[in-house]
Amino acid sequence: MSLQVCIMTPDCIFWNEQAEEIILPTNTGQMGVLANHAPLITALDIGVMLIRTKTEWISLALMGGFALVKQNQVTVLVNEAESAQNINADEAENNFEAAKNKLEQAEGQKQKVEANFAFKRARTRFQVAKQSQK
Structure with missing residues (x-):
C-alpha cells in the first residue's frame, strides 16, 4: 500500500503522485510518514521534503505551510515549492553564502528575524540542489 501525495502552492498543484514514504520538515523537526499513518495536521517549516517512490528519492524545497x-x-499546502531541476546549484550556493554572512552581521531583532528567514530559504534551496548532484 502506498500514499497519495498532493503538494499544492497558491499557483498550482505542484506534485500529485503515489509515494511509498515521505519525510516532512515540521516546525519541531523532521517527520516520516508511511502507509496507514495516524491522521494528523502539522505545520511545516522551511526545509527539504523527501519523497520515496518505488524507484527513487526525490528532494523538494518547501517554503513553509501545512500538511494533512x-x-x-x-495533502501539503505550501507557500512555495521547488524541485532540484528548477534550482541552479551555483546560484543557490552563492545565495546561501550571502545569506549566512548577512545573518552573522544582523543587528537588532527585526534584522535578525529577516536574515534568519532568508538564510533558511537559501539553505533549503542549496540542500536540494546539492542532493540532486549526488
Whole structure:
C-alpha cells in the first residue's frame, strides 16, 4: 500500500503522485510518514521534503505551510515549492553564502528575524540542489 501525495502552492498543484514514504520538515523537526499513518495536521517549516517512490528519492524545497495526513492521503499546502531541476546549484550556493554572512552581521531583532528567514530559504534551496548532484 502506498500514499497519495498532493503538494499544492497558491499557483498550482505542484506534485500529485503515489509515494511509498515521505519525510516532512515540521516546525519541531523532521517527520516520516508511511502507509496507514495516524491522521494528523502539522505545520511545516522551511526545509527539504523527501519523497520515496518505488524507484527513487526525490528532494523538494518547501517554503513553509501545512500538511494533512488522513487515510493514506497526504495533502501539503505550501507557500512555495521547488524541485532540484528548477534550482541552479551555483546560484543557490552563492545565495546561501550571502545569506549566512548577512545573518552573522544582523543587528537588532527585526534584522535578525529577516536574515534568519532568508538564510533558511537559501539553505533549503542549496540542500536540494546539492542532493540532486549526488
